[in-house]
Amino acid sequence: MYLHGTASINDEGHLEIGGCDTVELVEKYGTPLYVYDVELIRSRARAFKKMFDKHGVKSQVAYASKAFSSIAMLQLVHEEGLSLDVVSGGELYTAVAAKFPVEKIHFHGNNKSEEELEMALDHEIGCIVVDNFHELHMLHHLCQERKQNVNILLRVTPGIEAHTHDYILTGQEDSKFGFDLENGQAETALAISLDSEYLNVLGIHCHIGSQIFETAGFLLAAKKVLEKLSLWNNEYGFVPKVLNLGGGFGIRYTEEDKPLSPEEYVEEMIHEVRKETERLSLPMPEIWIEPGRSLVGDAGTTLYSIGSRKDVPNVRKYVAIDGGMSDNIRPALYDAKYEAILANRALDKQEEVVSIAGKCCESGDMLIWDLPLPEPGTNDILAVFCTGAYGYSMANNYNRIPRPPVVFVENGKSRLVIKRETYEDLVKLDVPYGEKTTI
Numbered sequence: 001m002y003l004h005g006t007a008s009i010n011d012e013g014h015l016e017i018g019g020c021d022t023v024e025l026v027e028k029y030g031t032p033l034y035v036y037d038v039e040l041i042r043s044r045a046r047a048f049k050k051m052f053d054k055h056g057v058k059s060q061v062a063y064a065s066k067a068f069s070s071i072a073m074l075q076l077v078h079e080e081g082l083s084l085d086v087v088s089g090g091e092l093y094t095a096v097a098a099k100f101p102v103e104k105i106h107f108h109g110n111n112k113s114e115e116e117l118e119m120a121l122d123h124e125i126g127c128i129v130v131d132n133f134h135e136l137h138m139l140h141h142l143c144q145e146r147k148q149n150v151n152i153l154l155r156v157t158p159g160i161e162a163h164t165h166d167y168i169l170t171g172q173e174d175s176k177f178g179f180d181l182e183n184g185q186a187e188t189a190l191a192i193s194l195d196s197e198y199l200n201v202l203g204i205h206c207h208i209g210s211q212i213f214e215t216a217g218f219l220l221a222a223k224k225v226l227e228k229l230s231l232w233n234n235e236y237g238f239v240p241k242v243l244n245l246g247g248g249f250g251i252r253y254t255e256e257d258k259p260l261s262p263e264e265y266v267e268e269m270i271h272e273v274r275k276e277t278e279r280l281s282l283p284m285p286e287i288w289i290e291p292g293r294s295l296v297g298d299a300g301t302t303l304y305s306i307g308s309r310k311d312v313p314n315v316r317k318y319v320a321i322d323g324g325m326s327d328n329i330r331p332a333l334y335d336a337k338y339e340a341i342l343a344n345r346a347l348d349k350q351e352e353v354v355s356i357a358g359k360c361c362e363s364g365d366m367l368i369w370d371l372p373l374p375e376p377g378t379n380d381i382l383a384v385f386c387t388g389a390y391g392y393s394m395a396n397n398y399n400r401i402p403r404p405p406v407v408f409v410e411n412g413k414s415r416l417v418i419k420r421e422t423y424e425d426l427v428k429l430d431v432p433y434g435e436k437t438t439i
C-alpha cells in the first residue's frame with residue numbers, strides 16, 4: 001500500500017490524513033468527501049520555489065487553479081507565496097474573492113471573451129497570456145479605449161509531442177492553443193504586440209501537456225523557444241524578460257507512474273535555460289512555471305461509502321460507491337487509473353478482487369477495475385487516493401447528483417472549505433413554467 005504525504009494507518013487500522021482519522025471525518029462530514037492534506041500541498045509549493053532560490057534565478061511559480069480552485073485553496077496558495085494561473089472569468093472571480101494579490105495573477109485561455117478581458121483589465125492583473133490573433137486585436141483595442149497598459153506573454157506551440165494521453169497534449173503543432181512557433185504566426189504576433197503602445201510583451205509562454213514524467217520535452221521546448229527568441233532579438237531588438245514553461249509535471253497515481261521530484265524538474269529546466277541563453281548570448285530571463293496537478297493531485301483523497309454489490313459468477317464482482325463520474329470523471333474521460341483501500345479496515349487482508357462502480361446511469365461509470373480489497377461490505381469506507389487535481393474542478397451534476405464537500409486537514413484538525421451541495425442548490429437556477437423572472 002502506497003501512502004502519500006501525511007497519510008498513515010493508525011492502531012485501529014483506520015486511514016489517517018493530516019493527523020485526522022478518516023472514519024471520524026466521515027462521521028462528521030458524510031460521504032462522498034474530498035479530503036486535502038494541507039501539509040503536502042505546502043511542501044510541494046516550497047519544493048518548487050526552493051530550487052529557483054537555490055540557483056538565484058528570478059521566478060514565479062504560478063499555481064494552475066484549474067486543478068482545484070476554491071477561496072480557501074487560493075488563500076493557501078497565497079500564504080505559500082505562489083502566483084496564480086486562472087483560465088476563465090470564474091477562476092479570476094474566485095481569485096479576487098480570495099483577495100489574491102492581483103499583480104500575481106496570470107490569465108490564460110484560448111477563447112477569452114471581451115467581458116473576461118475587461119474583467120482582467122479592471123482588476124489590473126499581473127499579466128495576460130495571449131493565445132491568438134483574435135484576442136491580441138481585441139486586447140489592443142480595449143486597452144486603447146481605456147488608455148490602459150497591460151503586461152502580456154505570447155503563448156506559442158513549440159511543436160513538441162510529449163508522452164501523455166492525447167487529450168491532455170498541448171504543445172504539438174496540431175493544437176488549438178497558441179501561436180505556431182514555426183510557421184510565422186509567432187513573429188506576426190510579436191510584431192503586432194511591439195507595435196501596440198499598450199501591450200507590454202514580457203516574453204513567451206509554452207505548455208507542452210499534462211502528467212509528463214520526462215524532462216526531455218520541457219528542455220526541448222525551452223531550447224526551441226530560446227532559439228526563436230535569439231532570432232527575434234536580432235530582428236526586432238526584443239529582449240525577453242520572462243520565459244514561462246507552463247505546468248504538466250506528472251504525479252504518482254499508481255505504481256506504474258514514476259514522477260521526478262519538483263526539485264528535479266526545476267533544476268533541469270534552470271540548467272537548460274542557463275546553458276542555452278549563454279550559448280545564444282541572451283540575458284537569463286525570469287523562469288515562470290505553472291504546476292497544477294503536482295501541487296494538489298496526491299494531496300487529495302476521496303472517501304466514499306460502499307453500497308450495493310453485484311456478482312457476475314466467473315466474470316466480475318461489481319461493488320458500488322455513493323459517487324462516481326460526477327465527482328471524478330477522469331477514469332471515464334482518460335481511462336485514468338487510481339489506487340484505493342478500505343479506510344476503516346486498512347490492515348485487513350486482501351481477500352478478493354472487485355471492480356468499483358459509480359452510481360451514475362452509465363455503464364462507463366467505473367472508477368477502478370480489478371482492485372484487490374478485503375471483502376468489502378455495505379458502509380465500509382473506500383478511500384481513493386490522488387483525486388486532488390481535476391476531481392472537484394471537473395465535478396458535475398450528472399443525474400442531478402450534488403457535488404461533495406471538501407475538507408482541509410492539517411495537524412489533527414479538519415476544516416470545511418467547500419460545503420456539500422444540496423438538492424435545493426440543484427434547482428436554484430431552475431425557472432418553473434409560468435413563473436416570471438429576470439434573465
Ligand SMILES: Cc1ncc(COP(=O)(O)O)c(C=O)c1O
Nearest residue numbers: 064207210247248290291292293
Ligand atoms: C497553460 C497551462 N498551464 C498549466 C497547466 C497545469 O498543468 P498540470 O496540472 O498538469 O500541472 C495546464 C494544464 O494542462 C495548462 O494548460
Ligand SMILES: N[C@@H](CCCC[NH3+])C(=O)O
Nearest residue numbers: 066168210211330389390
Ligand atoms: N483535466 C486533465 C488535464 C488537463 C489539464 C489542463 N490543461 C486531467 O485531469 O488530467
